[in-house]
Amino acid sequence: MTKTFMERAVDWGRRKSPWIIHFNAGACNGCDIEVVDALTPRFDLERLGMLQQGTPRHADVLVCTGAVTLQTRDRLKQIYNQMPEPKFVIAVGSCACSGGIFDGCYCINGGVDSVVPVDAYLPGCAARPEAIIDVVNKLLKKWEEKQKEE
Amino acid sequence: MLAALFHILIFPGLLFLMAYSLFFDFVDRKIYARLQNRTGPRWYQPLADFLKLLGKETIIPDHAAKKIFTFLPIVSMAAIAAAYLYIPLFLPESLYPFDGDLIVVLYLLTIPTVCFFLAGWFSTSVFATIGAVRTLTQLFSYEVPLFMALLAPALLADTWSLSGITAYYSQHPFYLLLNIPAFLVAIIACQGKLDRVPFDLSEAETELASGTFVEYSGRYYAIFRLAIDCELVVVSSLIAAVYLPMHSDSLLLGIVIYVLETLLILFILALIRTIMARIRIEQMVVLCWKYLTPIALLQIIANLLLKGVL
């Protein structure tokens, strides 16, 4: 199926402007500091087109940190459902990937993928800001290649 | 007929306004980033954002009033594009000059603000409602000083038309210096009109998510963003037309002057945005009513007295 010019333009726009929203599902705050760090002038995500948004309605990428607790489980689901398609989820930090050191705790549901589908995993305790930038970039690159194949 | 359509839809009307506003958005963000010691966005960033939003799924909340919800972005965009037609841009005259177009432009520029309020109100989300109420409170505080500051130079020129102001001040260029206090008031007050720091209370990302636009997504949000960018262009053109009316009779030179003037004003606006932090809503009301309005009033009185003398 060949794409029309407008569809290709929209694909290009998606690749160049990923807007992220950050959600803390129960992290120790270590990974959150790193996510915030990635947004500071030192790393300057805006040069790659990334902007942090306050509302899930405007966001394309959900950057989720920490193991999902029983408290945040429903909220995470709700926020995921509030995001318009196409949307991506990135699990940042070992806790978000698998539950990490909190796994098996009485109040922990598991990693992020136990609640919502995850597109990219980024292990590390805590994940480095360079890695966070890289994972968003790689995710979109992969998505772009898949889009081209279609 | 065809020429009129060309003027309204393409140049210097809608299409040019959209393209220029995307460029303006880029320059604004770039200056903002450079002043923060960052690299800043790439030149096509606003276009990419716009296209991406166009292609995204559009969600309309169940509780929202659907018709009004989808109608508002278009109304605000239309009002802004209409206001643009009455401002002298490259030539000493606007496309359709008439006596009183200054007032019409000012009121056309109020429509988008009311639209933003209604957009927040009809989204029926808590964040959006608070943002909407703040938009209205803001409107009541900056509108008076902004109008008075923009009308003061017109009083001195003894005309309500923008082309008249241009004609008057090109004969007496030194009288422009008399309007400097009004210019400062207008620059500060229009930050409120444009919802920019320090008056971005209705959008306040950290406390209200995105304020009035919380529930907007996809296409409608794209049009709203475009409308906000266009509003930035229109307001800077208006300020340039009232306080720096320098035009030339040749179109090419006129375009160069226009771009330089508006970029200068954009630079001042971006500078204010960078060095300021957001203030609270009651501080804004106090600032506008206690300080900006009296200055604008003094300017009007001074201009009235001067008109008797000059």
Ligand code: SF4
């Ligand atoms: S991965 Fe490490 S730093 Fe990140 S939330 Fe878990 S324990 Fe904290």
